[in-house]
Amino acid sequence: MDRREIAALLAFIGRLDPRTSRADQGEARDQIAQWHELLGDVPTATPHGWDVYAAARQHIRLSPYPIRPSDIARPWESYRRDRLSRHTDPTPFADPDDQAAWMAELAVARREVAAGTAQPAPAPAISSGRDGIDPALEARLKAIGSCIPPAARAALAPFRRSRAAREEALAQGQPHALSVRCEWCLAQPGEPCRRRRIGPDGGPRGTVPRSTPHPGRVELANGQHDVRPRHTTPA
Template identity: 50%
Template sequence: MTPDECAALLAYVGRLDPRAAHRDPAETAGQLATWCDLLRDVPATAPDGWDAAAVARAHITGSPYPILPVDITRPWTAHRRALLARHTDPRPNVDPDDVEGYQQAIRAQRDAVATGAVEPTASRELAGGPHPQLAHLIARALPAAAAAALAPFRPLRAAREAAALAGRPDALNVPCTWCRAPVGEPCRRRTSPKRAEQQGGWSRRSTVHPSRLDAATEQANRQERAA
């Protein structure tokens, strides 16, 4: 983030949680300098729904502890990892015989994705899930009886298999705007701390949030219209 973006984010945080606001100008300047230093590699917004202000709001509404810059950097690290996992290094417009130039172009692509400047480029064949004619083969890698017996122990996998068989979009193909779970990871819910001095954690949900399923359906419809 730029210093102006950090200042705007910090002002927003101060409005939501007065504990984060300082009245003394020197303390305010020191706090802003710290946030700018720790968030300089974190974008304010990025592809796949990343919004630093939304992350801050989620922390303030879900945690009893004042927000710290690390509460922004850690979710961004997970989101960036998910972006890079989707990127497939498309061939740059550089002569392949120019090894150094080619490598620099690939690194530049990855840096742009990692900083949220551009969206990841996925292979067309891998986007949107498996072909409907192959979905039942992929979903039924195990015999039907074995899959049914294992379903209670792997509810997310069972739900994804059922969605593939029914021709429905896979909700884990998009991030969750409700709990901020990145692509490929299950939705989660906030757990209360066992003791007052501890901070609450996150636990995995066996089902996805309805808004995530709606987003996956919308994405699948867009990809179908674009095909």
């Protein structure tokens, strides 16, 4: 606010709270000089929510004490703090190797946000989950049953034999060992059985996937498969 704006603000305050108005010309000039010294960097209003007249009015409305410059400066500082706390520096357009330009662009953006001339840039967040999925894509996904197209799946089969075997078994309605947990090597459903690798010193050296499941797991899967229809058929 410049001197003229300060004078207008003091006139407005004087109308709402006559205690603050100065009848004497010299006193009024001193008051304007004092307020200008303290509030010269506070704008009258910003496009995003700050209004010095609203702040003054609010103080006079709520406080029994005559308004002082700090009663304007404090809400202004908290307005700035609030905006900066909601601001996440967006990636500058400047060349990242030009550090001076990069920092300058970040600083300018922060100053604009603090001064209320630009809106804070919020942290990027996931705005929607599967709700936002394209209906056409959803139908296609349902028909295929997987994000991997059938052709790509067939091409991958030689490289993931156990998974291909399981998928084939499932497609034919047969049980497959991988649909249950292996009690022997503790492989989770969907994961292939693993065998231990033994190092030259006879100690274990990690595990590698087996191309065939452990026999106990096959039996377990077959057993569960036999049991299932009995549960589903009404007695």
